[in-house]
Amino acid sequence: FRNDLTQLQTILGKKKFLVADEPTAVDCTAMGLFGSAYYAIPSSRYYVHDLIDSAEFASLKEYLERNKDRLFGDKFCNDLI
Numbered sequence: 001f002r003n004d005l006t007q008l009q010t011i012l013g014k015k016k017f018l019v020a021d022e023p024t025a026v027d028c029t030a031m032g033l034f035g036s037a038y039y040a041i042p043s044s045r046y047y048v049h050d051l052i053d054s055a056e057f058a059s060l061k062e063y064l065e066r067n068k069d070r071l072f073g074d075k076f077c078n079d080l081i
Contacts, residue, residue: 001051002051004034005057009060009063012063017067018030023070
């Protein structure tokens with residue numbers, strides 16, 4: 001999973017979203033895969049949480065937060081739990 005996160009972070013670089021200035025289907029797909037692993041059960045901590053919360057993946061966590069806020073707003077976690 002670390003390799004997947006590294007590749008995604010490399011593709012993201014300094015951009016706000018993966019391929020455009022606004023979220024695209026690619027960002028929605030990344031959010032579905034990586035976001036669900038991170039946000040689905042916030043009370044349970046797994047390896048993925050430790051990775052994404054680490055300094056190594058700080059920009060990727062910011063990307064996930066940006067996607068969460070942009071795509072779902074306030075309802076994201078409230079509606080899932």
